[in-house]
Amino acid sequence: MTGQEQWLLRTDTTTYAVALGGDGRWAELAAWGPHGVEHGPSPMDRSQRTHFITPADAAPAEYIPYGLRPFTGADLVARQSGGDRGSWWRFTGATADGDRALRLDFTDEVLGLRTTLCYETVPGTDVILRWTELTCTGDRELRLERIDSAAVNVPAQGGARLTYLAGQWSQEFQLKQLELERGRFEMESTQGAAGHAYAPWLAVQDAAAPAEGATPTYGIALEWSGNWRISADAEPGGSVRVRAGRVPHEGAVRLAPGATLTTPRLACAFSADGLDGLARVWHRYERLLTGDRMNRPRKVLYNSWEATGFDVDAAAQLELAKAAADLGAELFVVDDGWFTGRHDDTGGLGDWEPDPAGFPDGFDRFVDEVRALGMDFGLWVEPEGISPRSKLYAEHPEWVYRLDGRPATLVRNQLLLDLGRTDVQDFVIATLDRLLGDHAISYLKWDMNRPPTERGRPGGPSGDDPEHLDLDAAHVAGYLRVLDHLRTAHPHVTVEGCAGGGARVEHATLARTDVVWPSDNTAPLDRLRIQYGYLHAHAPHTMSSWVTDAAGVFDPRPRSLAFRFVNSIAGVLGIGADIREWTPEQCAEATEWIDRYKDVRDVVHHGEVHLLGSPADPTCGIQYEEPGGGRLVVTAWSTGALDGAPLVPGRPARLRLRGLVPDVVYTDQDSGTRYSGAHLLHSGLPFAWTAGHDAELVVLVRQ
Template sequence: MSPHDRWLLRTAHTVYAVRLEPGGRWAETAAWGPHGVETGPSPLPGDQHTHFLTPADAAPAEYIPYGLRPFTGADLTVRRPGGERGTWWEFAGARQDEEAALELEFADPVTGLRATLHYRVVPGTDVLLRWTVLANTGAEELHLEQLDSAAVNVPVTGAARLTYLTGQWAQEFTRTTLELARGRFEMGSTQGVPGHAYAPWLALQDAAEADGPATATWGVALQWPGSWHLTADAEPGGGLRVRAGRVPHEGAVALAPGAELRTPELACAFSPEGLDGLSRVWHRYERHLAGERLHRPRKVLYNSWEATGFDVDAAAQLELAEIAAELGVELFVVDDGWFTGRGDEKGGLGDWTADPAAFPDGFDAFIARIKALGMDFGLWVEPEAVSPASALHAEHPEWVYRIDGRPATLVREQLLLDLGRADVQDFVLATLDRLLTAHDISYLKWDMNRPPTERGRPGATEPGALDLDAAHAAGYLRVLDHLRTRHPHVTVEGCAGGGARVEHTTLARTDVVWPSDNTAPLDRLAIQYGYLHAHAPHTMSSWVTDAPGVFDPRPRSLAFRFVLASAGVLGIGADIRRWDAARRAEAASWVARYKDVRDVVHHGEARLLGSPADATCGVQYEEPGGRVVVAAWSTGRLDGAPLVPGRPARLRLRGLDPAAVYADQDTGTRYSGAHLLHAGLPLPWSATHDAELVVLVRL
């Protein structure tokens, strides 16, 4: 094969073109964008001669080792036992399956390292998956100090606009933007999970263009539930290069002779329709990940945590359940506090048996009472955690992460199990199997409330070969895969102190995730706005509670909270025993309304209308040729004064047929598509009306 050959990978609406450097030493991005962008000279930097830089340092390389690229950021750094760092490889062959999959192989004859760059189109989407397989065919152990998954090159003409999701606990998924003209931007996590501070997701645009429905937008998302990094370099040669990968806790991963390692997948996406269009690309991809499970309705749930905390007893839970059933709830979930030794957060984790004192008539009798009310039953679990005072820890102290001779750090009064150990995985599998087969449980909320701190495994036979972060991730995914296979009827919700572990490997194995512990209305609106840029509505669990604002304390109505929770997967977490009859009746009407539009919200095309910084914002969901659902909120003052005296607020919809006619399902008011697109949907906000869920039927 000629070193000048080029390969194309074609998604539903985009193309990704790869070429070899003329000397065959590395692969380069040739083009990435809509169909046809590959025809013509590449917009990315080519062979450049720059003082104090090698050609590789200025090239739009797809994946390149330190050695070939010594200055501007390599994707792979390999150290030999003697201390030498650097890899110099050559092209060793290509395999392509039409325009849907590609493998490019490079080999270093000195170290025996072989690197295979993998590309795979996800059918029916505009997502391309990339990863790398590293194999040691030599006679000595190699140490991988950096092992990224892939790099992508974005053809901006000057400065780049980066959009990413930031935050902290209770403030996850805050949409953040910066311009990068020169230099390096980096984010990541070393907490063993993606973390609350940054999501492993990035969108890229040309800063010279304003974001809008006709703006070219590229995006990447690293599919990895452990520690990670994502780096964007505005390079001296004028290119924007983004690389991402996992971060080994030990500083390097040992690759023994004959061994191979597969990096996490990097999902790459493009949309010509701005950030809003890119969000729909990610939503379609996540519907693909759900597979047949997408078509199982996400049931309206009630979770008892905010009502009862650790004080769980059957009588109080049944009182809540009876009210929840009257509201139309379909699933009742008992949260933390249901198991032995769990009177507070200091005990019980690891001893996963229902507390007989809390359920004096028996746990199964309690579940039967819930089922008799017409609801399914679910439980909260935290399989990776253990309490120091638990029977499990007394029996197996060696199962927790620890370093001999060093004190253990308690976070939330608990330790973390080393889920990379096969015996710990087997214990977790057996525990979950026992719960799900012995009791009529159809929902699990899997939580994780602390990161690893003292990351060690004393007594390991080969401590130099430990890769604890990857081992924990593999154990976590093994357990989730087992749940999917052994208990396919069980709905699984992912949670890690809120949104600390939300990424595609988790989303592919769970049904919903919990974006944040913050359920205050205006705080949650900002969290969900950012979340929907990267993730689909059918994955977003959201509760109606009475929680006051953490960051934005302005009060909002019960309607606001229900419309907000209905923008994803509706749940209720308030102490509904305290709600009066009028409040319960209003709640029941909102639950019924949500059930009516649930399929459109979860399966339709979503568009973000405005932002929480605007006085009016919303989300539009559209099923092809059918109904349009608009969730809208007033974020301004609640003094009854309209924004413009005598006029309602207007929210311009998008993507509708301007020649079609749409009727409001409740009022019968008719609008042309052109009117909704250009004049907007009228929303008469007042002191008592700050949210609406509008259903439009195409006539």
């Protein structure tokens, strides 16, 4: 603490300065940027002329309630039941742990509410975690109608450039930008998950600065697996302020006397090196979230879904398994269709027993035969899904979300279990324990293929009061409880997160899974754009990516098998094609690519990443630098004309690499070509594209 009314939080290379403002009525940002940015007049100190708004409306407040801030957007809206909306609090104390953690208390004695703003730095990163604790200190229940986690103020001068991830099913993580000079930008999901349409992630830059290069860039990501909202305001006076938090399904959360509600954590990141630098901050943070599991190599996976669909039987699966093992796959996963009653998407969910008709010699014998080929074995499950024709639904119709007297909506011919119920959680845990305990399963793909509809819990467990339910938060808590159990009880099992593709990718899930599935779209150019956006927010070691034969959905231009493999090697390599139909030449090529992936995966998953260009350019790529700088891996793609013709006849395309030492020599591991760092930085790495050569994997060894 530098004084009675200012505190400093320090990450590896940045400082975050918080001060009291408004005569001690709220906290506000004083500075955020590289170490030393706090010395000098605050860039957040705006004009004190506040005609038609209050000083609080113009302040760069860290968190402020409706009441104090009535016009430009409050982070908290609270009232007593039957009372007036609003809170007028005062600062009542601070607790600091050096420059690593901070807690600021604000109290409204009339309302009966204590609000604690919480800050914590993440060692080894430039990330600060922020959240809020709300405690009912009076004797009357409170209604919390807006409960953001935090507000983030950005010292922009000419409005904000917002970068966000948007799309739809099969087109997730599309990188979008807009300039916000005045007004509000908002995105949200009320689908009980992050959703396909938007990711709970946002990057903010001064609109007057370039997007890349030495540009201060601020980012946020919400750690929440349920309903959420992010809004950005270009406020009167020029301030840019971002708010993020969960969205209660019922419109308000009831807080009983003595109870405390803790909001989801908001990760706040800074880089002085543009969007590319911010991506590296998020990658480092997610490697820390993964923890000791980072030490496990991400194995080459074969998944049988695209080859067999629901038609699962031991003979066909073993045929695929033998072919996959011959290619060098290390893991065989049977997707949907392996359990009783699952001949199509109208039945079976909830009855998680291997189908005897599909495995006439016994499921364990089938698993043993797969493992005898030298591969681990995995299964697809959808623990929250339930089919109306299932045995489970006949026994427990009360376990699904429903509203009395209202029709049930089927999505993908199924309903959704109320995972907020403890008895449902116990059932899911017991089911997964049985599967993982009875069979030699070392990989579990957790899918979720429908959002909650008719979200109610009539006649729930004893003590449930519909007026006091918080169904979204309860479902999230149940989901995380099951994942935490898997991590503790079955630490050897690799867990993949999936929700109809990339609808459940956020930090709470990433901290508890090993990989996630960004999209069901595996077409080459479509997937390249999905992965380009994904890698701005998330780390390569989390990105499961399959080689398939799928045709383009949004960009139908064909690309080579090499293009598909290099695409998948950029993350965690998997194969989903019907490899029984591949030619001997295709199989030989696939074997070579799998061997190359095994050689470079540690660099891809642990290295520092630079995104080189974008899929909108004729040539783009990704650079991965091994910790210590011994090896560089470059994945590169030709995204232009089908014939591979260069922009200038006879001249190869070039990708300028980044972050290299100019006077060091780098040697191509395959060709032996030697490059100086200066050449690679300024002239670039050459790629002579042709119609048959549209992707390349280059390994450069530092001499």
